[in-house]
Amino acid sequence: MRILPVLGVLSLSAALLVAPSPASAAGPSTASHSGPAPALGPTATGYGGAVSTVDATATAVGLDVLRHGGNAVDAAVAAAATLGVTEPFSAGIGGGGFFVYYDARKRTVSTIDGRETGPATMRETHFIDPADNLPYDFPEARVSGLSVGAPGTLATWEAATRKWGTKSLSALLQPAARVADRGFPVDATFRQQVADNAAAFGQFDSTKALYLPGGAPPAVGSTQRNPDLADTYRLIARQGTDVLYRGAVARDIVRTVQNPPVSANPVGTWTYPIRPGTLTLNDLARYDLRFPAPTKSKFRDLTVYGMSTPSSGGVAVSEALNIIETARIKDTTQALHYYLEASALSFADRNRHVGAYTSQKVLDRLVSDRWAGQRACQISPAKALTKPVPPGDLNATGCTPATVGGPAEQGMSTTNLTVADRWGNVVEYTFTIEQTGGNAMVVPGRGFLLNNELTDFNFVNTQAPAADPNLPGPGKRPRSSMSPTIVLKDGKPFLALGSPGGATIITTVLQILLNRVVLDKSLPESMAAPRASQRNTAGIQSEPSFRTTYGPALTALGHTFAADVPELGAATAIEFTRGGGFIASAEPVRRGGGAAGVVHPTR
Numbered sequence: 001m002r003i004l005p006v007l008g009v010l011s012l013s014a015a016l017l018v019a020p021s022p023a024s025a026a027g028p029s030t031a032s033h034s035g036p037a038p039a040l041g042p043t044a045t046g047y048g049g050a051v052s053t054v055d056a057t058a059t060a061v062g063l064d065v066l067r068h069g070g071n072a073v074d075a076a077v078a079a080a081a082t083l084g085v086t087e088p089f090s091a092g093i094g095g096g097g098f099f100v101y102y103d104a105r106k107r108t109v110s111t112i113d114g115r116e117t118g119p120a121t122m123r124e125t126h127f128i129d130p131a132d133n134l135p136y137d138f139p140e141a142r143v144s145g146l147s148v149g150a151p152g153t154l155a156t157w158e159a160a161t162r163k164w165g166t167k168s169l170s171a172l173l174q175p176a177a178r179v180a181d182r183g184f185p186v187d188a189t190f191r192q193q194v195a196d197n198a199a200a201f202g203q204f205d206s207t208k209a210l211y212l213p214g215g216a217p218p219a220v221g222s223t224q225r226n227p228d229l230a231d232t233y234r235l236i237a238r239q240g241t242d243v244l245y246r247g248a249v250a251r252d253i254v255r256t257v258q259n260p261p262v263s264a265n266p267v268g269t270w271t272y273p274i275r276p277g278t279l280t281l282n283d284l285a286r287y288d289l290r291f292p293a294p295t296k297s298k299f300r301d302l303t304v305y306g307m308s309t310p311s312s313g314g315v316a317v318s319e320a321l322n323i324i325e326t327a328r329i330k331d332t333t334q335a336l337h338y339y340l341e342a343s344a345l346s347f348a349d350r351n352r353h354v355g356a357y358t359s360q361k362v363l364d365r366l367v368s369d370r371w372a373g374q375r376a377c378q379i380s381p382a383k384a385l386t387k388p389v390p391p392g393d394l395n396a397t398g399c400t401p402a403t404v405g406g407p408a409e410q411g412m413s414t415t416n417l418t419v420a421d422r423w424g425n426v427v428e429y430t431f432t433i434e435q436t437g438g439n440a441m442v443v444p445g446r447g448f449l450l451n452n453e454l455t456d457f458n459f460v461n462t463q464a465p466a467a468d469p470n471l472p473g474p475g476k477r478p479r480s481s482m483s484p485t486i487v488l489k490d491g492k493p494f495l496a497l498g499s500p501g502g503a504t505i506i507t508t509v510l511q512i513l514l515n516r517v518v519l520d521k522s523l524p525e526s527m528a529a530p531r532a533s534q535r536n537t538a539g540i541q542s543e544p545s546f547r548t549t550y551g552p553a554l555t556a557l558g559h560t561f562a563a564d565v566p567e568l569g570a571a572t573a574i575e576f577t578r579g580g581g582f583i584a585s586a587e588p589v590r591r592g593g594g595a596a597g598v599v600h601p602t603r
Ligand code: GLU
Pocket: 410, 411, 412, 413, 414, 432, 433, 434, 435, 453, 456, 479, 480, 481, 482, 500, 501, 502, 503, 505
């Protein structure tokens, strides 16, 4: 959480109301019309609109847009652009994501699939080293041009604002450009993210110059500026998003991918060759957003909307909820037991059956109550299943186990935001550059990191002898776990939530829903509660406090714990209360704590 710039950095009304010019956008901020903003903590309750992100500057930008008449989509895009500055290792215009939107007037949920797309020339063997026919080690694949997909984030912002917003993208980029110009204070999380990536960042002049000043990570409390990114945002504001898909920025992206800007004087040692990629100008020019129907399922009296393929998030969350719904849950141990069992079963099915090209028929089957019944029949209330569990057979008519399990990816990158406006519109948006630090290459002169999203493909078949739905292919999008979720009750928004965390995103979203709906905790309690993730592996991954609190009872049921992880996820959420109120909620502690705010706080 960045605490300092909340006051004073944001006189955004001017930027939103007048045509952007480099001079005005770069100039110092004047006093905000809206008066001093309150400090932003992890929980805020009130009216008039709400924003929750991982970062106080981004939340403040979103709130200011709402205060000046913008709707949820406007605020989400302005906050997202700001996160591209202040959370550059998690997300930005070099990456992609999934945008879920509830339109209060139409009472519909729509989505934008802005996932990165592989080159037209990509083959199944994309991550196989021709020298020895073995898959590349993950770091070698990641820090390369091979991992970069055509980015969808900027196209997503443009489409969202055009379809549903009220301000121009040009105007909405200005607050972020100002933050990039003026800088923000480096906090411990930011510094640590650089430190964790120092060897990779140190190989590229452009990345080194921006994030390793004097050859070391920036000091906590120093001011981090990014004038190149400010200029890129303003160039986009003037020339339109085409500049990134067909113009000068596109050429720079392709040059970086095909000819990585490797430093003659690297900082630190990188033991792998840095391989070029094959993404072309044509791949960028042909980048297409998709607008798939959301996944939809019922859980008790709620309707749960999520992201469809190429994300597996919506399907996996819905399948697991449907399985949990079959259980008679009498206490917390049973709730967690069913949560862990349902997660493992859904991950087995997701690994076997869900990829970019899974048919709607299969997706519908996986989120059906009938399928949940065919999977839940294996669960015993008294004894945990042995993990990994086999995926279900789609042709089965009864209870369905089969033969092989699957891998358990995990990442800690990505960012999530939740916004609601006074008209009742809601945005849930998860976006990423994949690993923290993406592929480690800042596009020279442009100030943003490229994604390594294509490493979300499986490098080899993980499902043999069955087919793996997530192998690389020409122009294909890698399977994601991102799970932006909007839940309606009686046809009106009840809860919106999402999180980063690679494949643990699915379990984090699921666990917050379990806490809120099944265990009846408040939203802030549901967010703060210790987390565990069972992604169909022998051992459950959990935060230390989860294992200490619930480990003994769950172990007695036969669950096994793997080594602890310090934290899982960095969620944001908003709950909708009676009479048009909001509870905006962010992490109290994880990833340095997030920032929730409302337009009119309730005292
Ligand atoms: N690339 C991951 C996905 O799309 C997200 C990365 C992360 O959250 O760490 O599922």
